[in-house]
Amino acid sequence: MTNLSPLPAIMIEPLVRAALLEDLGRAGDLTTDAIVPKDRHAATVLSTRQAGTIAGLDLATLAFRMIDRAVDMTVHRADGSDVAQGEVIASVNGPARAVLMAERTALNFLCHLSGIATATASVVSAxxxxxxxxxxxxxxxxxxxxxxxxxxxxxxxxxxxxxxxxxxxxxxxxxxxxxxxxxxxxxxxxxxxxxxxxxxxxxxxxxxxxxxxxxxxxxxxxxxxxxxxxxxxxxxxxxxxxxxxxxxxxxxxxxxxxxxxxxxxxxxxxxxxxxxxxxxxxxxxxxxx
Missing domain, CATH: 3.20.20.70 (Aldolase class I)
Known part of the structure; x- marks a missing residue:
C-alpha cells in the first residue's frame, strides 16, 4: 500500500501503555526477572508464519521502546507491505529482559492489525x-x-x-x-x-x-x-x-x-x-x- 500515513505517536501511545500495564500487572514479568540476567542482550527478529499484509509496526516498536529505550527495532517491511510466509519484517535488538517483557503486547497489536490489513487486501483484490x-x-x-x-x-x-x-x-x-x-x-x-x-x-x-x-x-x-x-x-x-x-x-x-x-x-x-x-x-x- 503506497502513501500510507502513520498515525501520530500521541494517538497510539495510550493504547500501548494501557496494554503493557495490563500485562505487567502489579509485579512485572516474574518469569523473565527470575530467569534472564540483567546484563543479557538479545538479537531477535519478527517473522511471518503465513503470507499476508503488514500493519501495526509502529505500535510494536513503541511497546519495546516504552519498556526500555535501549531496544532498537529496525523495520525491513513497512506497514502496507505484502509479505510471504517466513519473511523477516523487522529486527529487534537490545536488553533481553525488555524484549521479552514487551513481546506479547507488540505481537498482539501486530498480529491483530496485520490480520485486518490482510483481510482487507483480500476483498480489495477481489x-x-x-x-x-x-x-x-x-x-x-x-x-x-x-x-x-x-x-x-x-x-x-x-x-x-x-x-x-x-x-x-x-x-x-x-x-x-x-x-x-x-x-x-x-x-x-x-x-x-x-x-x-x-x-x-x-x-x-x-x-x-x-x-x-x-x-x-x-x-x-x-x-x-x-x-x-x-x-x-x-x-x-x-x-x-x-x-x-x-x-x-x-x-x-x-x-x-x-x-x-x-x-x-x-x-x-x-x-x-x-x-x-x-x-x-x-x-x-x-x-x-
Whole structure:
C-alpha cells in the first residue's frame, strides 16, 4: 500500500501503555526477572508464519521502546507491505529482559492489525478492475477504532465514519422512530451544517425511490441481492453515492462490485478478521550490555 500515513505517536501511545500495564500487572514479568540476567542482550527478529499484509509496526516498536529505550527495532517491511510466509519484517535488538517483557503486547497489536490489513487486501483484490471501493464500518474493538481503521487503509481499503459525530447515517431504527424516511431526512437536514453529509439506509427499491426524492448525499443499499442492487444503482443514476452492505465476502464481492455500486462496506474486516500469525524469533545474544 503506497502513501500510507502513520498515525501520530500521541494517538497510539495510550493504547500501548494501557496494554503493557495490563500485562505487567502489579509485579512485572516474574518469569523473565527470575530467569534472564540483567546484563543479557538479545538479537531477535519478527517473522511471518503465513503470507499476508503488514500493519501495526509502529505500535510494536513503541511497546519495546516504552519498556526500555535501549531496544532498537529496525523495520525491513513497512506497514502496507505484502509479505510471504517466513519473511523477516523487522529486527529487534537490545536488553533481553525488555524484549521479552514487551513481546506479547507488540505481537498482539501486530498480529491483530496485520490480520485486518490482510483481510482487507483480500476483498480489495477481489474487486480489482471495478470502481467500487472497500470500506470498513464502526464495528470495531472498543478503544481500538483508530488503529483498526488504520489497518484497513494499510490493506488498501478506505474508511467509513470514524464515529457518530462526523456524518449523518439514518438507519432503519432512526426511520422507524422518526415516523418515516421523509421526516428523518428533513429533520437531519435542518439540524446540521452545510459540510455534514447525509446518508440514508434503505432495504427496498420503494424506499430508495422515496429517499431519492429528498436528495440525500448517499444511500446505503442494505442486504440487497445482486440483481436488486443493480436496479438500485440504475435508479440512483449518479444522483447520490451508492453503498452496498450485508454479508459480503471476497467470493461474493466481485458480483456486487459489477453492479456499479460506489462503495462496499464490510463489517467483518474489523470485528472478525483472523490474526496474521507473526512470531518473535531469538537469534543470538552478545552477553554483556
Amino acid at each position: 474487486v480489482r478492475g471495478h470502481t467500487a471501493k472497500i470500506v470498513c464500518t464502526r464495528k470495531t474493538t472498543p478503544g481500538l477504532r483508530a488503529v483498526e481503521k488504520y489497518a484497513v487503509r494499510a490493506g488498501g481499503g478506505c474508511n467509513h465514519r470514524f464515529g457518530l459525530d462526523d456524518a449523518i447515517l439514518i438507519k432503519d431504527n432512526h426511520i422507524a422512530i422518526a415516523g418515516g424516511i421523509r421526516p428523518a431526512i428533513e429533520r437531519a437536514r435542518s439540524s446540521v451544517g452545510h459540510l455534514i453529509k447525509i446518508e440514508v439506509e434503505v432495504d427496498t427499491l420503494a424506499q430508495l425511490e422515496e429517499a431519492l426524492a429528498l436528495a440525500p448525499d448517499a444511500v446505503l443499499l442494505d442486504n440487497m441481492l445482486v440483481e436488486e442492487l443493480r436496479q438500485a444503482v440504475a435508479m440512483v443514476a449518479g444522483r447520490a453515492i451508492t453503498e452496498a452492505s450485508g454479508r459480503i465476502t471476497p467470493a461474493t464481492a466481485p458480483a456486487f462490485a459489477a453492479t456499479g455500486v460506489d462503495l462496499i462496506s464490510v463489517g467483518w474486516l474489523t470485528h472478525s478478521a483472523p490474526i496474521l500469525d507473526i512470531g518473535l524469533d531469538y537469534r543470538e545474544h552478545d552477553g554483556q550490555v
